[in-house]
Amino acid sequence: MPTVRVDHRGARRGRPRRIGTDAITRAVLEIGPQDATMRRVAEHLGVSLPGLYHHVKNHDELLKLVASQSLRSASPPRFDGNRDWAQWLRDYATFIRSALSAEPALLEKFISGAAEYDGELDYVGHALEALRAQGLSPRDCLDVYSAVTDVAMGAASEAHREYVHARQGNPWRARLFAALNRSDAGEHSTLRAIAEAGLDPFTEHAFERRVELLIEGIAIRYQLPAPTSVTSPSEEGR
Incomplete structure (x- = not known):
């Protein structure tokens, strides 16, 4: 699964935690999909905006990812x-x-x-x-x-x-x-x-x-x- 490195400027040192699609999905749902801009999701996750763009290309793809994950999480x-x-x-x-x-x-x-x-x-x-x-x-x-x-x-x-x-x-x-x-x-x-x-x-x-x-x-x-x-x-x- 692709991962995104967290920007830990000013945070504790050590190996940076990795964030995958599940974490991105949770972030979007916590913010609310209708309000989840790329910048807000990146800030919510504590990652840089370029780092999030490395994982999802744009806002449209972000919503596609979350919709697919949401469908898989419930049956x-x-x-x-x-x-x-x-x-x-x-x-x-x-x-x-x-x-x-x-x-x-x-x-x-x-x-x-x-x-x-x-x-x-x-x-x-x-x-x-x-x-x-x-x-x-x-x-x-x-x-x-x-x-x-x-x-x-x-x-x-x-x-x-x-x-x-x-x-x-x-x-x-x-x-x-x-x-x-x-x-x-x-x-x-x-x-x-x-x-x-x-x-x-x-x-x-x-x-x-x-x-x-x-x-x-x-x-x-x-x-x-x-x-x-x-x-x-x-x-x-x-």
Whole structure:
């Protein structure tokens, strides 16, 4: 693994410690990827800026490195047979959304393919076998897995978009009320009810409701065992 020598001017003498990609990744995450300039990362690590450039060529490559390392450091849940298919898919969807939403600056690197996850196809193969064991055809396995993945990745993308709006001082509720104030009182009654109820489509709970809608539909379409008891979207306020 390439290493970077630390600048120890004024520090204790002795053999300089070596810093690799894991240390650089931790530094970026501690600073926050959206704020991690090359200079700030170098200062955080206690290395010279030229030393850091010897390890990563530029800021774009820095984020690619961190995105790849982050994907390798966490792995999605595997179906172990000790829980039902629905709970496993819920856990998988939650993992994808959480992993990609945790660091918005890294999301674009993953979606663009700049950050690779070496074990991705191995995991996909395992997931498809788990669905096949439920009696689904290969095509249906792929459809189910892809549908859950699409919902989770779409939610992560929307969460990132909302994050950008919020940082600009224009979050969901502000945009919602601004739009309603521009419309006539008799227009958009459902949207007004949503605003009055304080509903937010970007919360974790809202995401769980959408996943549940999908899982219930999968169970009905493919006649799978009923999902374990959770709060059904139809049982809550409309």
